[in-house]
Amino acid sequence: MFDIENIEVLKGPQGTLFGRNTEGGAVNITTKRPTGEFHFNGTGGLGNFGSYKGEVHVDLPSFANIALKIDGVVAHRDPLVTNPLSGADGFNQYDKRGFHIEALWKPSPDFSADYSFDISRDESTSQYLNLIKAGTNIQAAAATVQPRRVRTANVGVPQQPSIGKVHGHRLTLEWQAAPEITLKSITSYRELSQSQFDNGSAATSMSTTPAVLAAKGFTDFQFARNSLAMFDQNQWSQEIQAIGDIGRVKFVAGALYYREHVSDNAQAFNTNMFTNAAGSTYTAAFIDPAMRPIDRASHVTTKSIGAFGQATWTPDIWNDAIHLTGGLRWTRDSKHGALEIVNNALPVDRNGVSGEIGLDARWSRVDPMINLAIDLSRDVLVYGKWSTGYKSGGANSRSQEYDPFNPESVSIFEIGAKTEFFDNHARFNIAAYAGDYKNIQVDFSRPFEAGGVRTTRTTTSTVNSPGKGGLHGVEAELTVNPLAGLTLSASYAYQYVHIPAVVNPYPNAAGVISTLAVPVYQTYTPKHSASAAIDYELPLNGFTIRAHIDGNYDGGYYSNVSDPKYVGSGDPTNIYQPKTDKAFVVNSRVAIADIEMGSTGARVGVAFWARNLFNEQHLFYKSLSPTSGLSGFFNEPRTFGGEVNVRF
Template sequence: MSNINRIRAALLLGAAFASPALAHGQTVAAAVAAGTDAAADDKGLTEIVVTATKRETNLQRTPIAISVVDPTMLKDRHIQSLIDLADGGVPSLRVATFEARQSALTVGIRGIVPFDANQTARDQGVGVYIDGVYLGRQQGLNAALFDVERIEVLRGPQGTLFGRNTEGGAVSIVTKAPTGVFDGRAQAGFGNYGSYNGELHLDLPAVANVAVKLDGLIQHQDPTVKNPLDGQAGWNQFNRVGGRATAQWKPVDGFTATFSYDKARDENTPNYSQLVNYNPLNLPVGSYTGSTLTCPAGAAKCIAPLSPLVKVSGGDRMKVADIGVPQQVSVDDTHGFTANLKYDVAPNIELRSITAWRGVDTAQWDNSGGAHRTIFAPNGKFSRYSLSNLHQRQFSQEFQLVGHSDQIDYVAGLYYFNEHATEFAATPSSNQWNADGTGYTVLSPTVSGAITSGNQGWDRDSWFVQRASRAKASSYAAYAQATYSPEALSMVHLTVGGRVTKDKRSGLLYTVQGKSSAFTFDYDKTRFDPMVTLAVDVAPTAQVYAKYATGFRAGGANDRSQTFSAFGPEEVKSYEIGAKMDLVDHHVRLNLAGYIMDRTGTQTDFDNVDTNPASPTFNLHTEETRNAPGTSKIRGVEADLTVRPVDHVTLGAAYAYTYTKVPPTANPFLNNAPFQVYTVFTPRNAASAYADYEVPVGGDGMAVRMHIDANYASSQYSFQAEPVKTDASFVVNGRIALADVPLNDRGQKVTFSVWARNLLDATYIYRRSAANAAVLGEYANYNPPRTFGGDVSLKF
């Protein structure tokens, strides 16, 4: 990050925290939940409703650290999918691509960020949910967001009410339900890089107690890094389409049945991987004699020369790749059906059933590196084309009993989850150098003769299948949680909960390095996760709380390994204190949290090469996963501030400090030598701030609305086994809208807006590797460049 940007970050974020007049909501992140509503309400900040406890509660009366992203924040920051939260609008939530691929996302909270869960039998440590339904795979998480009511970011272990794979927290996406009253919204927009978007949301009048809602959308962006190879896709492009139909049936009072079906397709390409330096270790440069690299006299080690065609980008984001390579779009097809039933069995007791089938099919085409991750060798092949086909299907069933009495609120539930996933992958090279590196040819996607690791193509019939696996998982759980508020001490609220979970998982690694194999694993584990929270209302609008909770990430197996052997779960114990305050007649909202988390059984990846000539995986470079001994420490402080100093102005700021320390771990494949593990995508300091200003125009609800936000994160690790850090980041977004312009006297209104993401066109590395430093140089991926555009939306 440049010195100018550092100064801007310091001035903006320092001012935001120095003055109560510079803050807005739930989190800069949670932001916004007060957004437009707050600006329109002269009485102060409005109440925010969340469902983090399986019931609707006031955010300020819910003793959980929660950030809320509402439709206002989605519009102001032009958030179209979860990857757009990668700029840090919610400081404690970290979203990044897996590898360089937008087709699979890495999601982390409070230092719980998986390094490699992009497989058939491994899970993330933060659960992602849509309308209460858990999404089992990383693939498909970047699909376009449908009509979202809010996104709740639950920080800290959620092992009691949400269960497995929520040791860091949960991201709960809640969509808008049918209203039964005719209403329509349409939006169309365009921007730079050939982008365009369109949405249609239609609520139909209820007929025979059935209300129907229809949603459809399209989102498109051309590549931000062009591919010089004719007819091939560039990098960082996408085309997303999707639709959803929801029907809500209320045949009698007290019973509601909601059925929804959604289907979406995301066609995307990875971010470009750039060589940011050459020979950073200052090794002697060798020369080739034929295909043999010869070091200078007296040099025991040297580095291969760099092709004159390869551009070392340094600190610049490339606009056109220097090497043209085959690049097809990756395709993620997601679909799902949900049946949500609610029945009031008594005045204060509701029985619920959530039944869901979901699936994702991914065809991965990742040729992001070109010649930037491979050494030059005369007539040598280069540009690793990472191909993968994954198919996943899941079924879940949850029953909930939610009730309350004068002094007790309670929820109890039963949960079942079943998943089947298969994947096969190949890594052909797509290009070949000429003798001196001054030119190259593109190889054929098909090959003749025997298909081997050195003679393969990217046409499906020419794949040399490097690995193929299938896995299935089932999980059973029972849970209960109750909050007791004694009549004599009505300001005291004691919440106690627990969840028993039985996980079973098995799988077969049936192809390794093109050879049939029969490596299997079985995993069977039962565990209990408790939670205790004591909350005290120290004032009518202020609450303090202390909380103890545990959470876990399920065990499994690594399908990039040699043997597919099972590893166990990793567990987090969390101790948290916090305060939630509405002050100055609801014009200031301040939420604070401090926590200590201890993680054991950390799922750690070790690189290994099979040196047994008799093994079917001889000479294969693999990734083995083991549960590391010892305790990883995670410590943090979070602050969220929202202020409405005067009418029509809302300001906000949020900050997250995260400290992690992972003890050195013995590498079982290197004579138990100490192995340092780094926590990825977790900045020590992250902050966000924003300002909203609304100017009424006339007396018919029309207004000019202005928004600006700024988001900062310090440098961070991006590889578990490398001490190399990324750049610090500072990203500014903005939007100006002329909102709710009346078209007629029938309530139809139109809104015109212009927006910009990364307004200052900041350039920073979000992912960096030095793995090739001794043979070529460090490679990296950059954040997206500035994008901007305009939208027109119509309410009818």
């Protein structure tokens, strides 16, 4: 992200102004526009794990009513976990770079044209999946249990960076057609190509059943599932907006057209093989993906059109203390595509017919929003809001039959208060919400079997849960300025989500096809989370000292949607889904900023930072299999560094 001006966090469904896929909210990131004046802002930094970063932002003087801005960024980090295999990349490393240029043409006070182009490249490797606890299968000698964070993997595997390449264009035309109305046109085109090379689960796949072990031991036993995938996407959109302020009504209205084309394919194969019966020695080989069959491939084109409007009316009563906002969006989505390959062959549909399985689906939606806000006093505002949102339907390209699933939707009622007190030295905001969750999209996964033989491919189907789910929660935020330059802040969130039980379309861990509804967990949603921060700024003669420290807590959450084995309610043989660990991570930064460099006009800053200051350790992902055991990803260890900033 290039030279951010501000970040706006919009909580709750944002279906009116931001459309589909904003059920839980939206993050609106605005980058700095060209100013037409010369400015330079450069930062360079170094850190542990061989990390470095560099940023350059240059504003050029305007010419012919054109202001130009150029941004460049680079970032690098060596692996957090070393790979023992010679010539292979490590785990959790990255090398990123990007370039951005923006031109703002303003030939008159009433009209402007803003063109932006950006291009970036991201080379990152997968994380290392630790084997935390063994299962019932027999482990190879090399498959050591690693219940703590490690610096070196227990086996060496072929590994290379996944590469993401993105470039995009954006043209914004803005015309003040009248003193009360501004017309805006936003045209955008983007392309993404992303490769995936993921061999991070080698340590967890080195086990076999007693029957296989009795036959030949681990000799010639293959492991280290390398998951490769290629993803290509392009999109363009056109949006028209009318923004106005007429009398006591402020409004925005517009229309949007969006088209996206996506194609993807994937392969999965083992790269390592044991050479002795004990499974203590092995060979590893880089395998040319071109020599391996395609496990799956698909393509889809999405088109979406919509019209929206939102207005706020402040009636001439109670000293303008009442504000009523209403909004509405109509959307029509369509998806046309096909599942082309399943296990290196044409897919077979549910009627037993071999051939590409097509997707031809369309949906229409109307999403309303209404908000009533009342200024009880100069320092207290209360509000009540009802809004809806939805996530688009489709078909899962990892499925076998490409069954379509419908959109899911959410309807939320929210009440809250925003307050200031202590002579504007303290701010307290609180909100409570409750709502319905319909047609919730749930993913179920299993290894793929062909002819009764388990393969390296993973199959995933998406289904809609029946009936209504529910969600409710409370969020509170407190900010206090007790002294000049000192800011204390804290927040807390409670969230609870209920999803109706769903029939798992795949066999469970016992090998029995499930016909009963199984419990479903909301993933990556902690019930309790909190944060706190202290910021201090002290201006001195010729420089400023700034210090920051924050702590962040979550109470754990589910990484997977269903239990590894579920036979029935209360059955003693059930094996339940584990929650991730509770986590508390502290970050800090201290800087000597705005150091005046004589009469040059330049200012220099030096900063030192640390993430996960106390090197806290927790599993933020857990996967449990009765046979393979418990595996998981650890959070990153303590990272720290320093940087120098120059501005003029």
